[in-house]
Amino acid sequence: MNVSPTTPRSLLDLTSDELDIIMGYVGYKEIQVLRKVCSPLRDYIDQSPMDSKFDNVRVEELRSEKIQVWLYYKDKYLIIGYQKHPEGCFIEFKSYTEAGLLVNRSKLLKDVDYATTAGNDLGLILKHQKSTLNSLFFEFIEIPEERLTIECLQFPAGRLLTSLGTHLQSREFFLPVKSFYFWGNKEELLMKFLPYLKPITLESITIHNPLPDDAYLRLKKVFNLDQWKMAKKF
Structure with a gap:
């Protein structure tokens, strides 16, 4: 008996229910890879209940024109460093488990801003965070006492958060x-x-002013937010 070969099924051939089941097993790495496959799959992912599944996120701005993003999940954590480079942004990935360093790789993105790139990457990750984060931590170096523009783009922290905010x-x-x-x-x-x-x-909600104790931190707009009013501890 001759059996004619059939075309292998792809993810795009699956029903939405089948995709939902499969996507329930993927994490943030798989999400970012699958988003690059094609626009229909990217649209499905962006509208689906997929979860990056992180427990804690920490962002630190260093004085060496570098931003580090720490992503914690289960018994592992990932550190992504975004360093200003003469040609653009140098990115270094380090993945750790309880046994130590697991992966260490890097790449150079030309003609891009390191702070904006960090904010965009973090935004894509948090855009798919469905489960509740235990903690979200931001630490930025102090900004000189001057009036900021609405966009705050003259400082790395402003560029990072502007890019991140767009995704949120x-x-x-x-x-x-x-x-x-x-x-x-x-x-x-x-x-x-x-x-x-x-x-x-x-x-x-914990807010720390890195300037001297007598420095005034204006929080008029923050005090009017539901996030501030409903928080149980300050």
Whole structure:
């Protein structure tokens, strides 16, 4: 008996129910890879309940014109470094487990800003974060006492948060976070993303001003947010 070969099925041939089952097993790495396959699959992912499944996220701005993003999940964590480079942005990926360093790789993106790139990458990751983050931590170096533009683009922190905020605004629901930490001295930066956190899940908000004790941190707009009013601890 002759059996004619059949065309192998691809992800695009599956029903939405079948895709939902399969996608329930993927994490943030697979999400980012699958988004690059084709536009129909990217559209499905962006509208689906897929979850990056991170437990904690930490962002640090270093004085060496570098930004580090720490992503924690289960018994592993990933550190992504974004370093300013004469040709653009040098990115280094380090993945760790309890046994130590697992992966270490790097790449150079030409003609891009390191802070904007960091914010865009983090935004794509958090755009697909459905489960509640235990903590979200931002630490930025102090900004000189001067009036910022609305965009805050003259400083790396402003460029990062502007890019990140664009992705948070595009989420169907607010980002669920339990504990939020912010180390910085400008309310304009806080307003870039704090309004997009889910008020009902926020248990604590911690804001630290890196300037001397007598420096004044204006928080008039922050105090009017539901996120601030509904937090249980400050």
